[in-house]
Amino acid sequence: MTPAAIPPLAFGTGTSWSTAVDAPLDAALVTAIMTALHTGFRHLDGAESYNNERELGAAVAAAAAEGVMREEVFVTTKLWPTVSDAPGTFARSLTRLGVSYVDLYLLHCPFFTPSTHGVSVRDVWTSLESLHTSGAARQIGVSNFNTPQLRSLLGYARVRPAVNQVELHPYCCDEELLRYCAQEGVAVAGYSPLAPLVRFRGGPLDAVLERVAGEHAKTQAQVLLKWVRQRGALVVATTGKEDRMREVLEVEGDWELTEEEVKEITSVGRKHRRRAFWKKEYAEADAAVEAEMGKET
Numbered sequence: 001m002t003p004a005a006i007p008p009l010a011f012g013t014g015t016s017w018s019t020a021v022d023a024p025l026d027a028a029l030v031t032a033i034m035t036a037l038h039t040g041f042r043h044l045d046g047a048e049s050y051n052n053e054r055e056l057g058a059a060v061a062a063a064a065a066e067g068v069m070r071e072e073v074f075v076t077t078k079l080w081p082t083v084s085d086a087p088g089t090f091a092r093s094l095t096r097l098g099v100s101y102v103d104l105y106l107l108h109c110p111f112f113t114p115s116t117h118g119v120s121v122r123d124v125w126t127s128l129e130s131l132h133t134s135g136a137a138r139q140i141g142v143s144n145f146n147t148p149q150l151r152s153l154l155g156y157a158r159v160r161p162a163v164n165q166v167e168l169h170p171y172c173c174d175e176e177l178l179r180y181c182a183q184e185g186v187a188v189a190g191y192s193p194l195a196p197l198v199r200f201r202g203g204p205l206d207a208v209l210e211r212v213a214g215e216h217a218k219t220q221a222q223v224l225l226k227w228v229r230q231r232g233a234l235v236v237a238t239t240g241k242e243d244r245m246r247e248v249l250e251v252e253g254d255w256e257l258t259e260e261e262v263k264e265i266t267s268v269g270r271k272h273r274r275r276a277f278w279k280k281e282y283a284e285a286d287a288a289v290e291a292e293m294g295k296e297t
Ligand code: NDP
Pocket: 011, 012, 013, 014, 015, 016, 045, 046, 108, 143, 144, 165, 166, 191, 192, 193, 194, 195, 197, 198, 219, 221, 222, 236, 237, 238, 239, 240, 241, 244, 247, 277
């Protein structure tokens, strides 16, 4: 079966929506996902570790009852932390989601070894390949892999990852990884695209975003989202507000940042590197990049 095209704008159910194991059903999240579907999102991004696949499933079922059928919604979920039992974890995700397949199943991170979790990344990838062969994971991919980690996986993968989902905004942009993914045909999906606006306000991009947004009569959030799209990546963003959902969706409209604007945002962001997630795990690799950049200046 030809894999479904991946809708470029995913509605995220992690970060502020994540909850504790066994928390009661979060009706606000079900409502937010329904609103996202009503406004036009067709890609939902979940994960085992967000502890809210039930909510995602409830919204998908409610949408189907209203006529937005399961096949029209691209459902992504991710494996972590129970990597030692990928088939069991995947089966439990399907049950919680109330679906017979997911469109994309991601290995959430590469930060484990046989001594920490009883399995290697290679073992887990082999399990994901079997789930793909069974048809229950229509596409498989990874998340938070840097270039050496992805290169290693591509060395043994029989099924290549469709996607690498990574943090991507001007303050956190791994140019080498973008180049390598493009070369290898692995789509990049960028999470936390709005970080310069909502997590790292006060940085050198503030003035640039304000100016560029004004020039295009768009919001600063839209400029950041468009930057991610024009860097060739899919977007994974979230909000609880309907007007902001529409703002995200409008990014696919008929407008573009100029090449100079993309370059300016990239180069200003590059000098003020910030990462919001998995900081400890990335510390060594980030320090190496900082050292390289230090040599350049
Ligand atoms: P975002 O960059 O989308 O930030 C979301 C925040 O931005 C929310 O607090 C939201 O607040 C605010 N916001 C949304 N729209 C606007 C706007 N137009 N103007 C100003 N503020 C706005 O990304 P997140 O960091 O939340 O991550 C998005 C998704 O990515 C997660 O839900 C998850 O699915 C995925 N993810 C994956 C990770 C991984 O390891 N693979 C790690 C982290 C995230 P409000 O609700 O008030 O609008």
